[in-house]
Amino acid sequence: MAEPSAASDLKRTPLHDLHVRLGARMVPFAGYAMPVQFPAGIIKEHLHTRASAGLFDVSHMGQVALRACSGHVADAARALETLVPGDMLGLAPGRQRYTLLTNEHGGALDDLMVSNHGDRLMLVVNAARKAFDEAHLRERLADRCVIEPLLDRALVALQGPAAETVLARLAPGVRTMRFMDVRAMTLVDAICFVSRSGYTGEDGFEISVPAPAAVTLCEALLRDPAVAPIGLGARDSLRLEAGLCLYGADLDETTTPVEAALEWTLPKVRRTGGARAGGFAGADTVLDQLARGATRRRVGLRPEGRVPVRGGAPLFETEPSAAPLGVVTSGGFGVSLNAPVAMGYVPPGAATPGTRLFSEVRGKRLAVTVADLPFVPARYKR
């Protein structure tokens, strides 16, 4: 198997030494040394998260504060709306929203979370895109906003049905938070930003913590027997079961929010006829696709049998078809389902759940069925 690149080149999160102490297998990811799994292994870590509470280090992701030069967060929101199709102006203080940065063709530059902290917006962006995103934000918004990467903060996620009970021991107030709420609160004597959200489909929290307090916070959480450390391997199998996109696989610069089946990120106010219709990069293309349809659509796929079908595999209409009609963009093993699952793009005509298509693995054609997403129902506390 391939050996990891020289460890000395890789960046480290504030939790690196803790991971090593816990027996993590560290691998390179987006320029960081990250834990792909702990001694429990991916399957146990995945199942533990859905049954109890998993603790993930996601400090490699970018946390960026966006402030308007005017000092009014509404102006930061208006500025951001030139870059995203979402409703940022209507995002109330203490609330978070998922959206996408788009390019001039309506394709995704990144997917991200945006939260309103009263005097500023906070963005959480993908690790592999954070340098690009920061340059993009500066290039477009530096005339009216200050873009500040928060390099001194770690980010951890506590996900699973026990997450609320666990976190409430440190901060009882979290019990009153509902899905996509954001609050500043003191945990382990440090000012943290806690959102009730995540990337697993489970109830849970993402916690931005000052780097010097990150280990203390994680050790406090890990002392709870309900909590286990979880690596990136299980993070991927969990999000895949939840039908959530991975930028660079299911989303890229060629996929629009409509093609990606993310029309819900386009609220009425930003659509044709809305008070702030369009006005974001690629809006013409996206709004046209909303009106007239797109030529492809992201769907869930359930391989028949047990062979996993992975990203990059072609999709065919029939078993002997010569030319593919689509492609698998993410695939692997749905641990909670005990079955392989995948996502891919197909023409709208083939996108109806129940449609039987074929993929190809190691030269052999395998049947797959188009399926609704998510594969595992979400358990958000709305």
Added chain:
Amino acid sequence: MLKYTKDHEWLRLDGDVATVGITPHAQEQLGDLVFVELPAVGARFDKGAVAATVESVKAASEVYAPVGGEIVAVNDKLAADPGLVNAAPTGNGWLFKLKVKDAGEAATLLDEAAYQKLSAAEASN
């Protein structure tokens, strides 16, 4: 007594039938297996040909025939329980048995000491 390949397969020769699997080191590197694709009984492989595939949650890995021969048995427990390979890689997690074509090919395989040395060298890179 087990013999090994540099690709982390092991082989146990019993007369002219070799039992083949992946090593404890290999299963540890791969992580939890979720699927094992085994050859058909009767299939013939040259030494070094891809005879099986083991899939972890994250990726598929090829298993090569350590010696040439004809498949005489496959471990049918693995369809329902691929994790057997992780739990007992040199015991109940064996992959397939083949009738060896040329006993001389087994002679060029690594012994225990040479294999441990190889794995240690790989781990330190």
